[in-house]
Amino acid sequence: MRIAVVNNFYPPRVGGSAHLSESLARGYAARGHEVLVITAEHADAPVDEVAGGVRVVRLPAVKLPETRLAVNFDIAFCARPSLPRRIRELLDRFRPDVIHQHGQFFDLTWATGLWARRNGVPVLLSVHTRLESPSKLYQVVFSLLDRWVVAPFMRRYVPTFVVMDEQMRDYIHTKYRGGISGTVHTPIGVDPDAVRGGDRAVMRQRHGIGDAPVILSTGHVIPLRDRMTLxxxxPAVLARLPETRLVVVGGVYYDAFLRRARELDVEHALIVTGAVPRSDIPHYLAAADIECHDLHGYGFGTASLECMAAGLPVVSAVREDNFGDIKLIDRVNVHLVPPQDPEALAERLVEALNDPVQARSIARAGADLVDANFTMDAVIDKHVDALRRLIPGR
Structure with a gap:
């Protein structure tokens, strides 16, 4: 197959969507398929290169200004008068059998979707982020964007959607009805080997943590993962385990939690690293006793699965059936808590930190769950099968 992979986010940009689209693109190439990646330019990354058996073309882009609406995130758009022509040149020359898009609200998605409609090429679309916010004002804005901008594009070229979990399925069918040609159930994929084998001492020495209990919180800080509940x-955790340290690893694009930490006088227990090299992640995971960041009830993302894969117990506010038949079971392979409930979270964190036997049991079960269901090889195979099924005559 000739597969065009489209995502405004692609390494060296960081984030779950970027890393997943790269892993899939390279996985497609490793299985003998010809792959073209179309993405937005970034810093000093080459505008046209071959990496990992994949041709990557980065188109001129404008980074959105840092605003609370864009959660100060590194978001780039390629919209300019020349974009349709550039997309046409690339795809006419490449002649893809199928297009795999990532992200429903990007201009590259819309431009390649319209090209696909004109040329009769099927499209698979992975939705990584729901346009949702805990802020009522921003939720109104996001709902309007979904209804009047995103959904009309979906109805124009009608992609097949990748459903990664039950909440995403509900969101897609609610927001984009009339623009769905079908759905494919494929969970998030992670590479367990990439997060295992860290040295517990490395980050504890770097941050002067010593033998203190460590709560790790991974991933970018954005409104949907704002760390406020944590x-x-x-205060309740420190009252019972005063040496505990909370280590937040990831870019800070929404800093309300820092102000709240000062107000509650827990700033002394907080270590905020910002974004770190990917190679440091296994050491942070090995240094921690427990991980916690998905607390709004919006799902269970890549970072949480990577923590489980590394053998780290995870606390999350997520549905047991988040992945359908693949169950997240409280106190068996994960710690489940109510959304945005600081008291319940504190009790569970203290329980987990005080019971190393339970922690080891949950860690083993979580790692086994990932190995059985969420490895990147398995997910790539499912995507390849889905792409093949979309092509007429296959």
Whole structure:
């Protein structure tokens, strides 16, 4: 197959969507398929290169200004008068059998979707982020964008959607009805080997943590993962385990949790690293006793699965059936808590930190769950099968 992979986010940009689209693109190439990646330019990355058996073309882009609406995130758009022509040149020359898009609200998605409609090429679309916010004002804005901008594009070229979990399925069918040609159930994929084998001492020495209990919180800080519940749980945790340290690893694009930490006088227990090299992640995972960041009830993302894969117990506010038949079971392979409930979270964190036997049991079960269901090889195979099924005559 000739597969065009489209995502405004692609390494060296960081983030779950970027890393997943790269892993899939390279996985397609490793299985003998010809792959073209179309993405947005980034810093000093080459505008046209071959990496990992994949041709990557980065188109001129404008980075959105840092605003609270864009959660100060590194978002780039390629919209300019020349974009349709550039997309046409690339895809006419490449002649893809199928297009795999990532992200429903990007201009590259819309431009390649319209090209696909004109040329009769099927499209698979992975939705990584729901346009949702805990802020009522921003939720109104996001709902309007979904209804009047994103959904009309979906109805124009009608892609097949990748459903990664039950909440994403509900979101897609609610927001984009009339623009769905079908759905494919494929969970998130992670590479367990990439997060295992860290040295517990490395980050503890770097940050002067010593033997203190460590709560790790991974991933970018954005409104949907704002760490506010976690900070508000910390006074009760510190009252019983005063040496505990909370280590937040990831870019800070929404800093309300820092102000709240000062208000609650728990700032001394907080270590905020910002974004770190990918190679450091296994050491942070090995240094921690427990991980916690998905607390709004919006799902269970790549970072949480990577923590489980590394053998780290995870606390999350997520549905047991988040992945359908693949069950997340409280106190068996994960710790489940109510959304945005600091008291319940504090109790569970203290319980987990005080019971190393239970922690080891949950860690083993979590790693086994990932190995059985979420490895990147298995997910790539499912995507390849889905792409093949979309092509007429296959």
């Amino acid at each position: 900070i508000e749980a910390m």
